[in-house]
Amino acid sequence: MDNSRESNRKKVRRISSRQHSIDTEEIYRKGLAAKNGENTERNMRDAFKSFKKASKNGHLLATGELVDCYLHGRGCQRDYSKASKLGDAKIALYYGKRLEIQKCAKCVKYFWMASDKGEKEATQRLAEIYRAGMMVEK
Numbered sequence: 001m002d003n004s005r006e007s008n009r010k011k012v013r014r015i016s017s018r019q020h021s022i023d024t025e026e027i028y029r030k031g032l033a034a035k036n037g038e039n040t041e042r043n044m045r046d047a048f049k050s051f052k053k054a055s056k057n058g059h060l061l062a063t064g065e066l067v068d069c070y071l072h073g074r075g076c077q078r079d080y081s082k083a084s085k086l087g088d089a090k091i092a093l094y095y096g097k098r099l100e101i102q103k104c105a106k107c108v109k110y111f112w113m114a115s116d117k118g119e120k121e122a123t124q125r126l127a128e129i130y131r132a133g134m135m136v137e138k
Contacts, residue, residue, distance in 0.1 A: 024057040
């Protein structure tokens with residue numbers, strides 16, 4: 001009896017997981033339709049909201065679209081910090097460089113982010129910053 005209950009629970013989890021995946025894909029497609037103005041007026045704010053929701057549910061393509069929204073201020077306020085956290089190493093490196101030009105110590109955080117994601121230039125910048133004692137304690 002216990003074995004059949006366990007089997008039923010696994011089936012319910014599988015179905016639930018599959019449904020979650022379908023819902024997330026629908027949310028992503030809704031975002032694309034709003035972004036491209038398909039069957040409706042183009043609405044970047046709705047697209048942004050859909051991409052954010054699908055991204056939170058683990059949809060990778062939605063995450064890419066969300067990063068693009070943050071980078072270019074599409075449907076939201078431009079936010080390099082959020083784009084860096086969600087995006088790839090190049091975005092974190094770019095934002096780190098922008099902060100470094102402004103002599104902002106936060107640049108170290110973004111260079112670390114980029115370095116952790118495999119960006120060699122960020123690792124070199126960190127080495128130079130630490131060697132010179134710039135923006136960090138010696």
